[in-house]
Amino acid sequence: MAGWVAAALLSVSGAGASELEGAGDHSEVPRVAGSFIVFHESSDFDRLSIPTGAWDGDQFESFERLEGQVLRLSYNFEDPGVTTLRVKRSYLQALEARGFEILFSGSEEELSSGAGRTFFRESGLFDRGARDCCRVANRDRQVRYMAARSEAGNVLAGIAVFNARRVDGPAVSKAIVTAAEMDATMDHQPLTADEMETGLVEDGRVAVPDILFEVNSAAILPESAEALESIAELMNAQSSMELLVVGHTDNTGDFDYNVSLSLQRAQSVVNWLRDEYGIAGARLQAAGAGMMAPVTTNRTEEGRAQNRRVELVERGR
Known part of the structure; x- marks a missing residue:
């Protein structure tokens, strides 16, 4: 039986006439036979938080995060005889057969x-798909969910199976991230000390987008060295200057987590300037704004990338 179910999942036959043009499955997480794609959205680089525990009324019991290429898909079944339980079991057994670990x-x-x-x-994983095609039914919802990670750890998926409004058979929504490093190639040079000073004089703050961190970490990446050196040059040239170092994130994930991470990253910058360049700690103060002050939309990968930043704000003298 398990072999038949796995084979059914790997089959892509039976896609209906309503298949979304130009859409396709993830190579490691294909569809259950008999379903067809009704929503497709992808981005080259983003961060995804996948719940790995129940919602307790305030937050998820646990979750996993991964950055990379993100694919969101929704499927419908035309056959009302297909049950949500069958679809969920098909995914579980086939993913396990492929070496995936079922996290939840x-x-x-x-x-x-x-x-x-x-x-x-509350997961936020399926909002776009739900708006476009697959809203959970008001009654007999049968929401079923699984989170899975590939054997190599480079693919993380959240999959929901449910009864949807105005759909004859079940619906499936997936959010899948495949690990990848962001292309950090820059067609601009990091800000110079003079450019930073101009921004502080004119606007009272200046964003330093070239300070980069490891995924879900406050560890500063080596390619940030030039931007950090420019900050040190500025503070050495302006010996009375005092700065707030403010970390910012995008709106992906939990609010409290992002506030904490943004503060930790700001503190890493303060520590670097103190330890590597001898800038007095009293002249620098770390602060974390989390997702509270975006500079642009969080609805696109490009916007989220701009919102993840470090800003310098001049303190009063």
């Missing part, structure tokens, strides 16, 4: 109140 699996009240509807909404 639950259904309805195991996920959250509202027979899993709250979990579906």
Whole structure:
């Protein structure tokens, strides 16, 4: 039986006439036979937080994060005889056969109140697909969910199976991230000390986008050295200058986590300037703004990349 179910998942036959033109499956997480794609969205680089535990009313019990290429897909089944349980079991067994680790699996009240509807909404993984095609049914929702990670650890997926409004058979929504490093190639030079000073004089603050960190970490990447050296040059040239170093994130993930991470990253910059360049610690203060002050939209990968930044703000003398 398990072999038949896995084979059914790997089959892409039976896609209906309503298949979304130009859309395709993820190579490691294909569809269950009989379903067809009704929503497709991809980005070259983003960060995805995948719940690996239930929603307890305030937050998810646990989650995994990964940065890389993100693919969001939604599928419908035309056959009302296909059950949500069958579809979920098909995915679970086929993914395990491919070496995936099932990080979490639950259904309805195991996920959250509202027979899993709250979990579906609060995860934020399926918002775009739900708006365009696949809203959870008001009754008989049968929300089922699994989180899985590939054997190599480079693919992380969250998959929801549910009954949707105005759909004859079940619906499936997926959010999948495949690990990849951001292309850090810059067609501009990092800000010079003079350019930073101009920004501080004219605007009271200046963004330093060339300070980069490891994924989900406050560890500064080596390619940030030139920008950090320019800050040191500025402070050595302006011996009375005092600065706030403010970390910013995009709006992906938990609010408290992002505030904490932004503060830790700002503190890493302060520590670097103190330890590597001898800038007095009293002249620098770290602060974390999390997602609270975006400079542009968080609805695109490009916008989120701009919102992840470090800013310098001149303190009063």
